[in-house]
Amino acid sequence: MTLAVLDLDQHYGSAQALRRVSFEIAPGECLAVLGRNGAGKSTLLKCLAGVLPVTRGAIELNGVDMTRAPSHRRSRAGFAYVPQGREIFAELTVRENLVAAARPHSVATEEAFEEIYGLFPVLREMAGRRGGALSGGQQQQLALARALVTRPKVLALDEPTEGVQPSIVQLIETVLTGLKGRISILLVEQYLDFATAVADRFVVLSRGQVVDGGARADMSRERLSKFMSV
């Protein structure tokens, strides 16, 4: 599925957080959005997910305008969002978290859950545990699993490696690399090694604006890290 972001503006009151942000993600492509703290990355994902309204511009999924569509409509169209901080249901078990995510998509089947447990074996072991009792890395896997169980066509992730131990970062990298080509991925990331391992293309945000970008082959580490250090 193609995700097109066209001239997007967003304001928090009088403060402008996004300025004429434009890019496109082709079917099966992985685009990483980089930038310092406060650059506007999370704001961008929230606008795409329908959590925050935009002040100008447009968001399209396969050419269909979604700019003012509620979150559930975007989700039904194939857009899945893994927010920063995971936002799983702490009081529900792992299994119930997956069921709650899958049910609106009519994919709450054993086959769908088996597929997820195949990607994240620890979730099978923890299926009966409360989400809130999981470690940070396990919660991140559950958050990703909740998105994937809906069988999305576009997957947006806000800093999936944050506060996660190296072995889980490696697992997430393997999962995302395996998904590439089949679904479109929008990755917001501060961890450059991870972003360069997974992404085909980069967009760099600074103060809410796209200031650089290009294919992985054209973006040297120096060029990318210029916009990453605080």
Ligand SMILES: Nc1ncnc2c1ncn2[C@@H]1O[C@H](COP(=O)(O)OP(=O)(O)OP(=O)(O)O)[C@@H](O)[C@H]1O
């Ligand atoms: N709820 C809010 N109300 C007002 N301003 C906000 C709000 N959330 C974010 N901002 C401001 O908008 C700008 C962009 O923030 P955003 O969180 O999108 O950046 P970010 O690139 O995701 O940073 P981080 O990596 O720290 O999450 C910042 O200047 C921030 O202070």
